[in-house]
Amino acid sequence: MEHIRNFCIIAHIDHGKSTLADRLIQTTQTVSDREMQAQLLDDMDLERERGITIKSHAIQMYFPFEGKEYTFNLIDTPGHVDFSYEVSRSIAACEGALLVVDAAQGIEAQTISNLYLAMEHDLEVIPVLNKIDLPGAMIEEVSDQIIDLIGCEKEDIIHASAKEGIGITEILEAIVHRIPSPKGNPDEPLQAMIFDSVFNSYRGIEVFFRVFNGTLKKGDHVKFVNTGKTYGADEIGVLRLQHEPKKEISAGNVGYLISGIKVAKEVKVGDTITHVDNPTQRQVKGFEDVKPMVFAGIYPVETSEFEELRASMEKLQLNDASLVWEPETSAALGFGFRCGFLGMLHMEIVQERLEREFDMTVITTVPSVRFHAIKENGDVVKVSAPSELPESNTLSHVEEPYIRAQIITKSEFIGPVIALCMDKRGEIKNQVYLTSDRVELTFELPLAEIVFDFFDRLKTISRGYASLDYELIGYKKSTMVKLDIMLNGEGVDALSAVVHRDKAYEWGKRLCEKLRELLPRQMFEIAIQAAIGQKIIARETVKAMRKNVLAKCYGGDISRKRKLLEKQKKGKKRMRQVGNVEIPQEAFMAVLKLDQ
Structure with missing residues (x-):
């Protein structure tokens, strides 16, 4: 194990x-x-197209050093704040x-937050200064x-440059x-933690785990502590570029387990795996539950595809x-799901993955955050969709989630950044100069304001x-x-939103x-109105398409023309009563792009 x-x-x-x-x-x-290919571990099409890592990827390597062979289990992680889980x-x-710190850009906000995560778990941190070959x-x-x-x-x-291969041997030696080396006893009862899983359409669910104590052998009967289910370990092995089957995996190592699990609910990340006949008494401390920041509804375009979705x-x-x-229903869109995401990029990626990996075409509603509605009698209602907000006559007040945002930027952009945060109802709490031209600004902001386009606008102005x-x-x-x-x-419930009164109009x-x-034009006029309660605050009209009923009346009496126009008017009126408006997918997405 010491290797x-x-x-x-x-x-x-x-x-890098x-x-x-x-x-x-x-x-x-x-x-x-x-x-070999660049970004070898990024195996999803989306990751390659966007040039970002979305999933953590584990791989095992062997490194001979000073006459001994060491086994390295490496996990490459994403860098975007939306994938911090x-x-x-x-x-x-x-x-x-x-x-890893970029020598041309210095320390950024996500470097600091990932470092704190590592320190909380008492990890040994090796600092690597990357891209030292760049002119800047x-x-x-x-x-x-x-x-x-x-x-x-x-x-x-x-000091290293991953692109040029400088300093790589020093990193391996460090x-x-x-x-x-991992601590643990191979002879104790089995205690392993699930840190990831993936669905394989041929073999069921593949579980990736890390063994803390004990040894797992092929063919053992194992139990997942949280769900209480038992399975046979049909195949176990280590994660090389392809899976490499092994007879046993002992304490300190990382591996995969395939046992023909078909039901997705039975595998929970953070769960403990142990033997059925000799179970461990200590559960591995799993992960804290994820706190979603942004909520949106995802609905199938065809209502019949709900179960498939x-x-x-x-x-x-x-x-x-x-x-x-969790499942939810909408008057306009039928059955669908209320989903919680860690941010807007995460939401976009989930939508794309549903379309690519599972051939599902979906409609996404306006994203919102979770508010607390306090009623007159003191009850607290958690509101993650506008339709859940109680009537205003029973409501005492609404509380919205606030965040503390740390923004690190060059000092020349301080003015625009502060202006942006003030526009988003933020308060500046602190301003620290890290170096002569880098500043850390701390703000308290309502989460609802940064959900939409805050990150994009911050990048643009800086x-x-x-x-x-x-x-x-x-x-x-x-x-x-x-x-x-x-x-x-x-009312179209899929387009309604909970907004601050000052910004509602x-x-x-x-x-x-x-x-x-x-909205496409219909044979009748469409009135588009925005309302708060009973009060209409804005209105636009989509004009009706109309047929020229006077085409056959060249010359002739005005009363004959008027009669035809009146007849057309009645038809339009009746059509408006029974006609319903088809809302295209772009209209639901329009809300996201209001500022453009």
Whole structure:
């Protein structure tokens, strides 16, 4: 066991984690040159297209050093704030972490938050200064930033360039010397933790786990403690580039288990695996439950596909444990699911994965956050969809979630960043100069304001230099109102939103204008109205298409023309009573793009 090292790579987005993982895999000759490709571990089409890591990926490597062969279990993690739950799960399966910092960009917000995650789990952190070959690399400055952040010595920092392959051997040697080998006893009862799972349509669910104590042999009867279900270990093995079956996996190691599990609900990330006949008394401390930040409804385009969508969501949840969902119904869209996401990027990715991996075409409603509605009698109602907000006559007040946002940016962008946060009803709490031209700004902001386009606008005004990290700090009283959108007097619940009273008029007006452009014209007039309670605050009209009924009357009496027009008017009126308006998918997405 003293020859095993479990470690992960953590960093801010785009600081070179996946490229560093590539070089480590190449240097240890884990894959042949023919199989090698850039960002080898990013195996999803979406990850390759967008150039980001969405899932954590584990791989095992062998490294001969000083006459002994060491086994390295490496987990490459995502860097985007929306996938921080993936990072926390990877960290729980490791004893050490490589903290990668870009020499040209310095320490960013996500570097700090991932580092704190690692420190909470008492991981040994090895700082790596990456991209030292770039012309804009500020090696001395960034080294000082790292020393300030983690309190290490200057010689502890490894200078590397993953692209050029500089410093890779030093990193591998540092992993052997500095990261402790896993503790645990192979002879105790089996105690293993599930840190990930994936659905395989041929073999059922593959479970990835880390053994803390005991030994798992092929053919053993195992029990999942949380669900209480028992299975036979049909195949166990380690995670090389392809799965590599083994006869046994003992304490300290990471592996996979296939036992023909068909039902997605039976596998819970963070669960403990143990033997049926000799169970462990100590459960592994799993992960805290994920706290979704953004809620949206996902509905099948065809209502008949509801069950198919449910099955797809269950399979997707295996692979993305931070997705939270429950069934809900909508008057406009029928049956669907209320889903909780960690952010807007996460929501986009989930929608794309449903379409690509499971061939589901879905409609997504307006994202919102979870409010607390306090009734007159003191009851608290949790509201994650506008339709759940109680009537205003029974309501005392509404509380909305607030976050503490840390924004790190160049000092020249302080003005625009503060203006943006003030516009979003934020309060500035602190301003610290990290170096002469880098500032950390701390704001308290309502979460509802940063859900839509805050991150995009922050990147735009800071030319991509600002980085954002946020945490929930609790709920505060606020004047929130429910804004309804009505088409010909009928409310469309999928378009309604809970907004701040000061912004309701502007929001309603813009949304009505946007819908007027997007709704196709009918044979009758469509009135688009935005209302708060009974009060209409904005209105737009989609004009009717009309046939020229006077075409056959050239010349002739005016009364004959009038008679034909009156007849047409009656028909239009009757049509308006029975006609219903088809709402295209773009109209539901219009709300997301109001500011563009």
